[in-house]
Amino acid sequence: MRINRVGLPLLLLLTSSLFMTTPSANGIERVKILAGNCSTCHGPQGQGYEVIPRIGGLDKDDILKLLKDFKSGEETSTIMDRHAKGYTQQEMEQLADYFSKME
Amino acid sequence: MTIKKLSRRKFIEALGTAGAISVVPWLPANIAQAKSAGRIIIVGGGYGGATCANYLRQYDPGLEVVMVEASKKIVTCPFSNTVIGGIYKINQLTHGYGGLKKNGVKVINDLVTNIDPSEKKIRLKSGETLKYDRLVISPGIDFKWELIDGYDEAASRIVPHAWKAGEQTVLLRKQLEAMPDGGKVLIATPPKPFRCPPGPYERASLIAHYLKKHKPKSKIIILDANKKFSKQGLFTQGWKKLYPGMIEWIQGSDTTEIESLDVKSRVLKTTFGQTFKADVMNVIPAQKAGVIAHRTDLVNEYGWCPVDQRTFESTKHKHIHVIGDASVAGAMPKSGYSANSQAKVCAAAIISSLRSVPMPEPAYSNTCYSLISPDYGISVAAVYRLKDNKIAKVSGGVSPTKASKRFRRDEADHARDWYRGVVEDSFAAKVKI
Numbered sequence: 001m002r003i004n005r006v007g008l009p010l011l012l013l014l015t016s017s018l019f020m021t022t023p024s025a026n027g028i029e030r031v032k033i034l035a036g037n038c039s040t041c042h043g044p045q046g047q048g049y050e051v052i053p054r055i056g057g058l059d060k061d062d063i064l065k066l067l068k069d070f071k072s073g074e075e076t077s078t079i080m081d082r083h084a085k086g087y088t089q090q091e092m093e094q095l096a097d098y099f100s101k102m103e
Numbered sequence: 104m105t106i107k108k109l110s111r112r113k114f115i116e117a118l119g120t121a122g123a124i125s126v127v128p129w130l131p132a133n134i135a136q137a138k139s140a141g142r143i144i145i146v147g148g149g150y151g152g153a154t155c156a157n158y159l160r161q162y163d164p165g166l167e168v169v170m171v172e173a174s175k176k177i178v179t180c181p182f183s184n185t186v187i188g189g190i191y192k193i194n195q196l197t198h199g200y201g202g203l204k205k206n207g208v209k210v211i212n213d214l215v216t217n218i219d220p221s222e223k224k225i226r227l228k229s230g231e232t233l234k235y236d237r238l239v240i241s242p243g244i245d246f247k248w249e250l251i252d253g254y255d256e257a258a259s260r261i262v263p264h265a266w267k268a269g270e271q272t273v274l275l276r277k278q279l280e281a282m283p284d285g286g287k288v289l290i291a292t293p294p295k296p297f298r299c300p301p302g303p304y305e306r307a308s309l310i311a312h313y314l315k316k317h318k319p320k321s322k323i324i325i326l327d328a329n330k331k332f333s334k335q336g337l338f339t340q341g342w343k344k345l346y347p348g349m350i351e352w353i354q355g356s357d358t359t360e361i362e363s364l365d366v367k368s369r370v371l372k373t374t375f376g377q378t379f380k381a382d383v384m385n386v387i388p389a390q391k392a393g394v395i396a397h398r399t400d401l402v403n404e405y406g407w408c409p410v411d412q413r414t415f416e417s418t419k420h421k422h423i424h425v426i427g428d429a430s431v432a433g434a435m436p437k438s439g440y441s442a443n444s445q446a447k448v449c450a451a452a453i454i455s456s457l458r459s460v461p462m463p464e465p466a467y468s469n470t471c472y473s474l475i476s477p478d479y480g481i482s483v484a485a486v487y488r489l490k491d492n493k494i495a496k497v498s499g500g501v502s503p504t505k506a507s508k509r510f511r512r513d514e515a516d517h518a519r520d521w522y523r524g525v526v527e528d529s530f531a532a533k534v535k536i
Contacts (some may be wrong), residue, residue, distance in 0.1 A: 016319055017506075019502070026458060026460050027455055027460040027461065027462070027463065028162055028451040028454055028455060028462070028463055029309070029456065029463065030463035030464060032162070032446065032451070032463075033448065033451055033463050033464075033465060033466055034466050036158070036444065036447040036448075037444065037466060037467070037468040037486065038445070039524075039528050040440060040443055040468070040470070040524055040525050040528045040529075041470060041520070041521055041524040041525070042524060043523075043527055043528065044527060044528050049520040049523045049524060050516065050523075051439060051513070051516045051517055051520050052517060052520040052521070052522055052524060078482070078514050078517060079470065079482055079484050079502075079511050079514075079517065080501070080511065082484040082485070082499045082500055083468070083470075083484055083486060083498070083499070084498075085486075085497075085498035085499075086466075086485075086486025086487075086488075086498035086499065087486070087498045091466075
């Protein structure tokens with residue numbers, strides 16, 4: 001009985017979460033492919049170097065705003081304008097989300 | 104009872120804060136993340152091979168990834184012009200494979216002598232044979248030695264090409280150091296396509312940087328095989344500003360090629376009948392895919408490897424992927440950075456194929472910095488997508504022609520960081536420059 005009280009919701013949770021994570025765990029998430037284009041300069045953990053800044057662990061909205069402003073030209077840069085123009089709004093959101101979750 | 108209730112509450116709290124992902128560590132590893140059974144062998148430990156090995160392990164830590172590379176250390180071509188220009192030492196561009204090993208890549212220091220695509224196995228110089236489920240070849244380039252009479256591998260120990268970094272780089276540097284003031288340096292460029300399109304011009308720039316300081320009466324001639332070159336406007340502008348009168352560029356034509364080279368007297372003749380003599384010569388021969396690609400019948404009539412540009416699987420042999428300089432990769436230039444980008448897409452393609460799931464839509468990029476001096480950098484950058492099964496540029500370009508001194512200095516600083524980044528991302532190694 002006790003086992004059922006605890007075990008059933010637990011099992012349900014596990015099953016539902018398994019269902020939720022399976023599609024991305026099975027294949028490679030696309031954002032990882034996109035992020036691969038960033039990590040080459042910003043570092044494997046998005047940690048940055050001396051002048052190329054850290055992007056890992058920053059606030060999602062901040063990253064997104066920067067990317068959008070690089071694309072529009074509102075934010076000046078040496079090279080990021082040329083990169084940012086290659087991504088859609090949706091892809092920028094995915095990238096911002098991905099790097100914001102890095103440590 | 105209490106303990107159980109508590110742990111359950113904590114469990115749910117954990118779910119609330121960290122989301123459903125936090126459940127995954129509770130599951131047995133084989134359920135939490137799909138594993139792709141199989142052994143992937145990577146041939147070549149340059150930018151393409153190392154990145155692919157590294158990312159295959161990152162994408163799927165359960166995968167057996169074996170990288171076969173003849174050298175124990177990589178000396179990078181990117182930044183090797185700084186050694187020729189006397190800015191850095193070769194050991195600063197030399198990196199081990201310890202980081203890759205730490206990431207779970209099995210590194211075998213040996214040479215692949217034969218590949219059998221039908222049996223899916225490779226033979227090593229040591230005599231050992233290894234079976235693979237997928238093979239990735241990143242062999243870089245080799246030279247078409249047969250095109251210049253008098254120039255071959257042995258002759259390159261007198262007149263270096265310095266287009267594979269290491270001893271050749273150091274040799275060219277030593278010759279420049281030994282040259283008297285007022286000497287003449289000649290750089291002969293190869294016909295397109297070749298590894299690192301801006302490379303010869305960055306080289307001329309950094310040699311000029313050295314000569315201006317130490318041997319200011321000297322001259323540099325670039326004997327070009329082509330009519331135009333990468334970042335031409337920016338290089339020409341930089342040369343005028345920093346090294347006026349020092350660098351002479353001789354434009355190539357369809358009808359003129361280098362006919363012969365006498366390495367002892369350092370005399371070069373063209374098919375047009377011109378003769379060039381120089382104190383230091385750097386002849387970069389025409390190129391083709393690395394020799395193992397030829398031996399495995401992976402090349403087209405031009406000597407490069409045609410691939411499905413989505414997966415980098417060879418169009419000639421199934422389950423063999425070719426990445427980096429050796430591959431025909433649409434609009435992407437032959438660069439270490441391109442190889443790094445292709446390697447990640449290729450790794451995703453292989454894992455998707457092993458798991459029988461669709462691969463994510465690829466996106467590729469390239470960024471190449473060139474130093475005209477240590478304080479004057481220029482760049483080219485691009486993002487690419489697959490369009491009609493070909494890699495096509497969707498954004499990018501070169502640095503602006505109109506830019507302040509500060510901007511050029513910023514780009515030079517970025518160039519050094521770019522090198523730190525691309526080396527760490529590819530070889531899992533820290534750069535000390």
